[in-house]
Structure formats: structure tokens, C-alpha cells
Amino acid sequence: MRLRRRRVDAYAAAPSWSSRASTRRGRPSPTRAPPGYLEWGQVGGEDGGALPTVHVGSGAQQLVTPEAVTVIRYAARLRMVPPPSARDALATFVLVAALRRRADDRFPYLSTGNEPAPVTKDDPTQGIDLEKLRREAAKYRQELRAGRRGADMVPPVPVSPHNKRISEAKSVDVRTVLTRLGSSSDDGNLWHCPRxxxxSNGDQNPSMKVYGDxxxxxxxxxxEKVGPIRLVIDVLGVTPDEAASFILDSDRVVDMRPA
Ligand SMILES: [Zn+2]
Structure with a gap:
């Protein structure tokens, strides 16, 4: 046994494992495959079933023997028979996933332990293939991301001439519009209402206030406060398009006047 940074490597019999693997989702080190090749293994469930079966302690004390680590890590396929408690089942799954992980995850099958012995490496009768689910979910996420990237690449749609015209009309000084509507002001802030x-008194005392926006x-x-377009709509009883035309074309008339 030796210390290497914070990791404790323990060597026992043929297989070796890391104490870190049981406390943290990491890669057991060093990795050395056991002699022989185990196509299927099982963790949890009854002993003496269809497969070589190992056990891990449940709850906080997850005791893992070298034999259990070897089977969990090196079996090409692994059935996991979860303990009855959901909390223990999740803890066991996390431990098993951590022990099996190499360059990528290698999730086990979720099994009852009562399935007949598998006939092939990818026997679909061995329970729920969590690794297959994981890969399909990863593929689905990738497709979603690719879909979003595509959406981002759509070039911005230019503002339509119609909306541009409405926008231009909105930016015309509302005091110019009030003047155009026949209104007047002594100080530029309070205006006689164009309605x-x-x-009752024809708005002899000006009731309209112009704001900074x-x-x-x-x-x-x-x-409430209204901009040029809504003002013209209400005073003249016209549509928004007609109001924009009134505002913009009146400007053009003003511009064409000799200085
Ligand atoms: Zn009024």
C-alpha cells in the first residue's frame, strides 16, 4: 500500500482497486484487468443464480471487496439487482457506475436477478439496459443542441418597410405632430388639446403635457401617455398606417417649404 497524493492504492491478490472509487465517482487506479474474461456478471440479488454474483454493502457503509470490484468493473455486461430501499438502490447504482466507468460511462442493466442466463452479450431479456438509455439520452441532447445551433445561424430578418415606416413616424417629435394637428403652446410643454x-371651454387652459420620452x-x-401614432389615431380617427402617413408626409410637406 502506498500513498500517492490523496489517493490510496491498495493491492490485494490479483485485482487492485482504489479506495477513492467507493467515495467519489472517479476512475479506479491503477487498472489491471483480471486474467480470464467475464462476459456477464451480477451485483446484488440471490447467490447461486444464473450469473457470477457479487455484493456491495448498502447504506453509508458500502463495503466493497476486491472480488466485487473485479466483477463490477471488468464484466463486459453487468446486471444490477437493486436493494429494496430506493435510497440504497441509488447509492449502489452510483457506486457501480463509478467502478465501471473508464473513458466513458458503462451503466449496468437494471435487473430483477430472476432473468434466465443471457445467451448473447447484448441479450435484451436481462432487464433495463441503462447504458443504452444513457447513450440515447446523450444523442438526443446532442440533437437538441445541434437544432439550437441551426436556429442561431438564421440571419436576422430585416425590418419590413411597413414596420420601418411606423417606427420612423413614432420617432418624429410629438410637438411637431401636435402643431400639425392644429395645436399650439406658449412654452413648449403645455399644449392646447387638439380635441x-x-x-367644456375648448381647452382654453392648455391640458396637454409633453414628456421627455x-x-x-x-x-x-x-x-395614459401616448406617442405620435396613437395621438393621431385618436384625434383624426384613422388607422395606424394612415397615422404614419399623416406624420411622415406632413414632414415632407414641411421640408419642401422654402426656408
Ligand atoms: Zn383633451
Missing amino acids: PSRH NRTRCHRCDA
């Missing part, structure tokens, strides 16, 4: 008929609100007519 005077809705006000290019929105405005008449405290009598508007439930």
Missing part, C-alpha cells in the same frame, strides 16, 4: 370639442397626455382625453 377642443371634448373640453416623446409622449404626451391630455389629462381629460388620454387615459
Whole structure:
């Protein structure tokens, strides 16, 4: 027995195993295959069944003998008969998976222990092939990732001319739009409402306030702050497209005027 960093390697009889394998999901080291070749083994369940059977302690004290490690690690296929308690079953599975793992996982079959002896290496009657499930799940995850990558490669869709026009209209100064609607202001902040008929005195005292985010609100007519498009829609009773045309084309008229 010797210490190598934090890992304790113990050599006993032919097989060797690492104490670390039982406490942490790692690779037992050093690895040396036992003489002979075991095609199938079983961990847990009744002794004297169809297969060479080894046992591991359940619960916190998971005692693993060198013989058990050899079978669990080196059997080409392994049936695992879980203990009755779900907690012990999971602990046993984690231990078995850690012992079997080499470059990649090699999960056992989940078995009752009562299946007849397997006739081939990949006998489908030996219980649930957890390794097959694991590989299929990994493949499925890979396909999902590939699918997402494909979606990311779709080039951005350019903004449609229609939406661009609406967006342009929204960015026109709302005070320009108010002027265009026949409204006026003494200070640029408070404006006479362009819907005077809705006000008892024709909005002699200006009710519309212009805010810094290019929105405005008449405290009598508007439930909330509105931008250029919604203002024109409400004042003129037009559609959003017509409102955009009103705003943008009015600008063009203004621009064409001689300075
Ligand atoms: Zn108003």
C-alpha cells in the first residue's frame, strides 16, 4: 500500500482497486484487468443464480471487496439487482457506475436477478439496459443542441418597410405632430388639446403635457401617455398606417417649404 497524493492504492491478490472509487465517482487506479474474461456478471440479488454474483454493502457503509470490484468493473455486461430501499438502490447504482466507468460511462442493466442466463452479450431479456438509455439520452441532447445551433445561424430578418415606416413616424417629435394637428403652446410643454370639442371651454387652459420620452397626455382625453401614432389615431380617427402617413408626409410637406 502506498500513498500517492490523496489517493490510496491498495493491492490485494490479483485485482487492485482504489479506495477513492467507493467515495467519489472517479476512475479506479491503477487498472489491471483480471486474467480470464467475464462476459456477464451480477451485483446484488440471490447467490447461486444464473450469473457470477457479487455484493456491495448498502447504506453509508458500502463495503466493497476486491472480488466485487473485479466483477463490477471488468464484466463486459453487468446486471444490477437493486436493494429494496430506493435510497440504497441509488447509492449502489452510483457506486457501480463509478467502478465501471473508464473513458466513458458503462451503466449496468437494471435487473430483477430472476432473468434466465443471457445467451448473447447484448441479450435484451436481462432487464433495463441503462447504458443504452444513457447513450440515447446523450444523442438526443446532442440533437437538441445541434437544432439550437441551426436556429442561431438564421440571419436576422430585416425590418419590413411597413414596420420601418411606423417606427420612423413614432420617432418624429410629438410637438411637431401636435402643431400639425392644429395645436399650439406658449412654452413648449403645455399644449392646447387638439380635441377642443371634448373640453367644456375648448381647452382654453392648455391640458396637454409633453414628456421627455416623446409622449404626451391630455389629462381629460388620454387615459395614459401616448406617442405620435396613437395621438393621431385618436384625434383624426384613422388607422395606424394612415397615422404614419399623416406624420411622415406632413414632414415632407414641411421640408419642401422654402426656408
Ligand atoms: Zn383633451
